[in-house]
Amino acid sequence: MTVTPAHLRALASRAEALTAEVRALCDSAPNGSPEREHLAVAGQAANWLARGAEDLQRAATDLARIQAQPCGLPWSVCPEHGNTLSSSAGVSTCRVCRRTWNYSRPGEPCKEPVTWKVIDRAGTETRMCDGHVLGARAAAQGVTFLRLEQP
Ligand SMILES: [Zn+2]
Ligand SMILES: [Zn+2]
Structure with a gap:
């Protein structure tokens, strides 16, 4: 099967949703409770998930770039400013x-x-x-x- 940037973006948004769920769960334990302290590890996991989501987004952007068809016009331009x-x-x-x-x-x-x-x-x-x-x-x-x- 062909991997598309959309596949990677879908996974990234699942990782983002999971990050938010884990954070919400950690925040739901009352401040100062023993649960709250033990949930620090879960909070760390949420940070890793957030990093993973960012990496997946970056991978999607890179993939879009390499899969894109090149422009091919036979004269040079500045990619940001055009005929300059x-x-x-x-x-x-x-x-x-x-x-x-x-x-x-x-x-x-x-x-x-x-x-x-x-x-x-x-x-x-x-x-x-x-x-x-x-x-x-x-x-x-x-x-x-x-x-x-x-x-
Ligand atoms: Zn071009
Ligand atoms: Zn320029």
Whole structure:
């Protein structure tokens, strides 16, 4: 079977629910009672469960990234700012955030995950990443941008 980020997110939310249940149970023992003291171990377990839930969420995000189809447009953009790169001597610099990239091959296809479906006036559909959509928004008229559902 194919593992999807949704599977991992479902497990994470079960771990979160379990964390909340354990914490509620610990809190239900009266303060200063012998039960309360002995429940410290259970409280520790709740902390581990909370950590586990966070790790599962992180795994879901990583998996979504590797399973995503790459954008593939043959020019480079800043993933956050779009068409803001200036290049010199093989190094591209974003004019907004000053991040730099070393492109060994100019025009190497974009590896960012596809997050948008873009439909131009003629009805042609292109899938692209956040950075490329930013550039396209600035340039295009009569174009529809649809945010894709996260898997
Ligand atoms: Zn930038
Ligand atoms: Zn792209």
